[in-house]
Amino acid sequence: MKRKTLYLVLALVLVSSLVFAAFVSAQDDEEEITLAIEHFSIIEGTTWSGAHHRAGERLAEKYDNLTYVYREEVMPDVSVPFAEEMIADDGADIVVGNAEFMGMPLAEIAEKYPDVYFVSIIGGDPTSGENFLRIFPRHYQALYLEGLVAAALTETGHVGVVSAFPVVQVIRRTAGFYLGVMDGAELLGKDVTVHVKYSGDWYLPQEERDIAATLVDQYDVDVITQQTDSGSPLDVAIEKGIWFVGKDMDIVGEYGWGDADSVAISFDTRWEVLYDHIITHMMEGEAPEQVLYLGMESSMTLADGTEELTIDIMNDGKVGIDAISPAAIDMVPQEILDLVEQRREQMMAGEWDPFTEHAFVSSGSGLDMEGFPVPAAGEEVKAAGDVPTDEFLLFQFNFDLEGMDVLE
Numbered sequence: 001m002k003r004k005t006l007y008l009v010l011a012l013v014l015v016s017s018l019v020f021a022a023f024v025s026a027q028d029d030e031e032e033i034t035l036a037i038e039h040f041s042i043i044e045g046t047t048w049s050g051a052h053h054r055a056g057e058r059l060a061e062k063y064d065n066l067t068y069v070y071r072e073e074v075m076p077d078v079s080v081p082f083a084e085e086m087i088a089d090d091g092a093d094i095v096v097g098n099a100e101f102m103g104m105p106l107a108e109i110a111e112k113y114p115d116v117y118f119v120s121i122i123g124g125d126p127t128s129g130e131n132f133l134r135i136f137p138r139h140y141q142a143l144y145l146e147g148l149v150a151a152a153l154t155e156t157g158h159v160g161v162v163s164a165f166p167v168v169q170v171i172r173r174t175a176g177f178y179l180g181v182m183d184g185a186e187l188l189g190k191d192v193t194v195h196v197k198y199s200g201d202w203y204l205p206q207e208e209r210d211i212a213a214t215l216v217d218q219y220d221v222d223v224i225t226q227q228t229d230s231g232s233p234l235d236v237a238i239e240k241g242i243w244f245v246g247k248d249m250d251i252v253g254e255y256g257w258g259d260a261d262s263v264a265i266s267f268d269t270r271w272e273v274l275y276d277h278i279i280t281h282m283m284e285g286e287a288p289e290q291v292l293y294l295g296m297e298s299s300m301t302l303a304d305g306t307e308e309l310t311i312d313i314m315n316d317g318k319v320g321i322d323a324i325s326p327a328a329i330d331m332v333p334q335e336i337l338d339l340v341e342q343r344r345e346q347m348m349a350g351e352w353d354p355f356t357e358h359a360f361v362s363s364g365s366g367l368d369m370e371g372f373p374v375p376a377a378g379e380e381v382k383a384a385g386d387v388p389t390d391e392f393l394l395f396q397f398n399f400d401l402e403g404m405d406v407l408e
Contacts, residue, residue: 030065033279036092038074038082040099041203041229045255047248048202048229052098054254055272059279061303066279076102080109087116094118094278099202100125100169107132117278117288124168124369126395128290135274136169136394138295139247140176141347142267142311144354145340146225146245147180149265149324151192152332153243156222160215161196162208163227166367170227172397177225178404179354184336195219196400197407205230212236223264231257238262243328246315253317260316264328268314276300293390297350309348313340320344355393359384365406366399374399 037056039049049072056068069090071082079102086092096119097103103120110118110132122136150159159181164170178194185192195215199207209232215221216236225245226233234257237244244258246266251257274292281288294310301307315323321341324332346352364377375381381399382388388397400406 031283032065032067032091033063033094033282034067034069034086034090034092035059035094035096035275035279036083036086036090037068037070037096037098038079038102039070039072040074040097040102042072043070045231046203046229047246047251049098050254051249051269052096052271054249055270055275058272058302059275062276063279074102076105079103079105083109083118087113092116093282094275096275097121099123117282119275119278122169122291122293122394124395124398126391130287130290133278133288133290133292135278135292137269137271137274137310138293139173139267139269139311140355141295141353142313143173143176143247144180144183145313145344146247146265146267147177147182148184148336148340148343149180149328149332150177150223150225150243150245151181151184151190152188152336153264153328154190154192154223156220157190157192158219158221159192159194160212160219160221160224161194161227162211162215162224162233163196163198164202165198165200166365166398166400168367168369168395168397171366171400172393173227174404175360175397175401176354178401179358182403183339183354187335187339188333193405194403195221195405195407199228201228203229205232208232209236213240216240216242234258234262250314250317252315260325260327263315264325265313265323266315267311267323268319269311270300270308272302273298273300273308273310291390291394293394295353296344296347313344353387356387357384360388360397360399361402362399363402363404363406364399369396369398372396372398378402 041049043049043053060068083095094117097106100121100123106118117131119133122134128134197211208228208230212233213236223243224237234244243264248269250268252263278288296309298310299307312319313323360382362375362379366374368374
């Protein structure tokens with residue numbers, strides 16, 4: 001009996017050793033992947049490239065077989081040379097251009113490197129290919145929620161947007177915020193105007209500062225946000241004592257910009273959710289979608305077990321209703337808080353979307369594109385309740401919505 005027991009123990013030990021050896025072998029055989037991101041701007045102190053950089057770091061923490069490398073301040077004329085350098089020197093398997101204008105040249109070398117996935121952010125150009133992928137998050141969903149809060153906070157009835165320049169990406173994002181402001185204003189019985197002024201580029205700190213000051217001093221704006229990348233609009237908001245609404249990153253929690261008395265709410269972009277989608281497909285030997293457009297219905301789990309949505313309202317490390325600053329939340333009526341919570345939950349479940357709910361009526365201004373002139377003022381381009389196609393939202397949404405005050 002004792003001998004049988006001994007044999008059984010030895011057998012179990014042998015089986016366990018074989019299983020462990022197989023596991024270690026599988027781990028050792030796991031394909032190494034290098035993610036290379038070309039950042040169009042500097043990383044430090046920027047919300048856009050900063051969020052992409054953080055995504056690379058988080059993915060490297062999650063996957064033992066993934067390495068993250070990068071270059072900063074990459075312009076279109078060097079995006080291809082840098083990509084080829086990272087392929088040759090670092091073994092890059094995925095190369096990302098984190099802005100369209102410097103990501104599109106990567107399409108020129110996609111056929112040359114068929115085993116590499118090239119990825120470009122979507123700005124308005126529809127080009128894609130078998131290994132030239134296009135990605136973007138549905139920022140407008142979080143911007144809509146921010147707009148509800150902005151409508152509640154404004155006392156002058158004037159909300160300002162410091163913006164970059166008229167391009168589909170910017171127009172679409174601003175539309176999401178504007179619809180949120182309008183819904184919030186209607187719910188509260190307030191008359192609110194959204195003023196938008198362009199600086200001419202993504203990162204022009206002095207021009208952004210001047211525009212923010214103009215919106216406050218000349219247009220009586222007391223809540224301000226931006227579709228640019230420097231911290232200048234926040235600086236002006238702090239100096240003028242008005243509320244700031246952040247974008248692309250939890251600027252208080254991540255950078256220590258502003259505080260509870262200045263940043264009313266922000267939203268965070270988790271680019272890692274989109275990159276993870278590509279990486280997991282690569283690991284499984286499957287081709288990812290050529291155009292990837294994810295929203296609050298999509299998420300991933302980080303190395304520490306935190307589940308993240310692609311985008312979410314977030315401020316000082318808190319999400320959801322808690323993302324509204326403790327200094328601001330007492331100024332937000334309960335019906336707005338309830339609506340923010342309801343719409344966020346509905347978008348997470350994929351049951352509601354502001355761009356489906358609302359009609360799109362053109363103001364007559366925007367960006368004329370080949371084959372897609374700006375619709376005439378007052379033209380209903382999409383009826384309320386109709387679901388806009390991803391193609392329309394990503395590549396054809398080239399007009400400002402009726403009611404927006406787009407300044408010269």
